Every structure is written in C-alpha cells, then in structure tokens.
Amino acid sequence: MGIFLLFITFVFQLNAYVLGDDPPFETNIVGGQIADIEDYPYQVAVIQDERLWCGGSIANPNYVLTAGHCVFMAIMPLFVHAGSRYWYNPGSVHEVDFNITYTTEISTTGDVALLHVSKTFNYDKTCQPIPLFGSYEKPQVGALAYVTGWGITDNGNIAEQLHQITTRIIDQNTCNNIYKDTIIGNLHPGEICANADRMGPCRGDSGSPMIIDGRLAGLVSMGIGCLYPKYPAIYVDVGYFRDWIITNMK
Numbered sequence: 001m002g003i004f005l006l007f008i009t010f011v012f013q014l015n016a017y018v019l020g021d022d023p024p025f026e027t028n029i030v031g032g033q034i035a036d037i038e039d040y041p042y043q044v045a046v047i048q049d050e051r052l053w054c055g056g057s058i059a060n061p062n063y064v065l066t067a068g069h070c071v072f073m074a075i076m077p078l079f080v081h082a083g084s085r086y087w088y089n090p091g092s093v094h095e096v097d098f099n100i101t102y103t104t105e106i107s108t109t110g111d112v113a114l115l116h117v118s119k120t121f122n123y124d125k126t127c128q129p130i131p132l133f134g135s136y137e138k139p140q141v142g143a144l145a146y147v148t149g150w151g152i153t154d155n156g157n158i159a160e161q162l163h164q165i166t167t168r169i170i171d172q173n174t175c176n177n178i179y180k181d182t183i184i185g186n187l188h189p190g191e192i193c194a195n196a197d198r199m200g201p202c203r204g205d206s207g208s209p210m211i212i213d214g215r216l217a218g219l220v221s222m223g224i225g226c227l228y229p230k231y232p233a234i235y236v237d238v239g240y241f242r243d244w245i246i247t248n249m250k
C-alpha cells in the first residue's frame with residue numbers, strides 16, 4: 001500500500017495529470033503492516049502474466065469479487081491465487097474461465113466484476129468466503145475499516161507479503177467536494193470514500209477488500225495519489241451492488 005492514482009492499476013494510461021500530481025514516493029511513510037492470511041482468508045491475488053495484477057475477495061466457492069477495471073484493463077488470461085500471505089506462493093491456483101462485469105466497457109461508475117474460477121475453492125483456515133454488506137446498506141461515516149492487499153508499498157515495489165491498513169469512512173458530500181473539480185469529477189452513489197493518515201491503497205491493490213465488522217463493505221477502486229492527504233481513496237460500495245452480485249453469482 002503506497003502510491004496510487006485514478007483506477008489503481010491504471011498506471012500509465014489516462015493519467016499523466018494524476019501521476020504528475022502525486023508526490024512521487026517522496027514521503028515514504030510506511031503504509032501499513034504485514035498481515036496473516038488466516039486473519040484475511042477471503043483475500044486473493046488476481047494474477048496476469050505471472051505477476052500481481054489486482055486483489056479480490058472470495059464470495060462463494062466459484063466466484064471472486066474484484067474491480068471492473070481489473071478485467072477491462074487485462075490483456076491476458078487471469079488466474080486467482082488463494083490461501084497464502086505470499087501472492088507468488090499460493091495455497092491454490094485457479095484459472096478464471098469467465099468474468100461478469102457490471103458495465104459493458106471500462107467505467108468509473110460501477111467498477112465491479114465477478115471472476116468465475118473453474119476449480120472450486122477448498123475452504124480451510126487460509127481460504128474462506130466473506131459475507132457481503134446488506135442491500136443498499138451504507139457504512140457509517142467514521143466507521144473503522146480494514147483494507148488489505150499486495151499493492152506497492154512505500155519502497156515503490158509490489159509487496160511480497162499481504163499488507164493491511166486501517167482507514168475511516170468519510171462523508172460522501174465531503175468526498176465529492178474534494179473530487180468534483182479533479183479528473184475524477186462527481187462521485188457516483190455506488191462509491192464510498194475512506195481516509196487514512198498517510199497511508200492508503202495503491203497500484204496493485206485495485207479490487208482488494210475493505211472490511212467493516214467482518215463483512216465486505218468496499219472494493220479498492222480509484223483515487224489520486226496514494227499518500228496525498230488531500231485525496232481520500234474511493235471504493236466500490238458493495239451494498240449498492242449487492243443485488244447485482246448475488247443475482248449474477250447464481
């Protein structure tokens with residue numbers, strides 16, 4: 001967890017402006033701490049070309065939830081690595097045989113996708129599904145949330161071990177006021193924002209889970225700069241998309 005930008009995997013497209021806006025790695029604040037997979041057993045790595053591409057969460061024995069842009073931006077087949085704190089040394093490997101996206105093309109609104117794996121997840125203490133937030137249930141402003149992922153850390157590299165940060169939900173209007181005059185523009189009702197002190201999700205964390213009270217509240221989606229306190233991180237609101245998720249996992 002460290003520096004990120006509009007669509008957290010969108011590194012070099014779309015975003016020269018956003019990239020330039022980020023103080024590049026200079027603050028070097030440690031953006032999180034190492035986490036055990038047993039504490040976050042729903043966390044998976046989404047792999048493209050044998051590299052970490054995005055994060056995801058196990059929703060049921062055959063489906064992973066991730067960000068829509070993790071699917072649209074991919075140019076090669078995706079794999080899911082489950083059951084390990086090391087993304088490159090998984091407990092199990094699952095080929096994604098098809099995906100379902102909320103939108104028909106890449107979009108900042110409805111940045112959510114389902115990855116179907118042909119090989120079912122074998123649940124154990126390192127591999128478990130995560131319950132979803134209720135239908136249209138909004139996280140409370142000020143709620144404490146946990147975000148995990150293998151995205152780049154303050155040294156500028158993808159993490160080897162899973163990292164975790166704590167962050168707090170902020171008011172949607174406040175967040176909208178911060179973003180409305182930026183490249184991101186006005187927020188969509190299916191987005192929620194959270195702020196952490198000098199840490200945040202970064203490139204490679206897209207699609208990774210945000211957990212409140214043991215349930216999936218958000219998916220890492222967008223932002224401007226990972227460590228820039230002016231900009232909170234934007235997450236997909238899982239409650240807002242819950243009905244779509246449940247219907248499409250049938």
Ligand SMILES: *[C@@H]1O[C@H](CO)[C@@H](O)[C@H](O)[C@H]1NC(C)=O
Pocket residue numbers: 071074075076077078096098099100
């Ligand atoms: C997602 O599904 C679409 C439609 O079937 C397919 O064309 C695309 O290649 C898939 N993307 C990935 C990354 O597998």
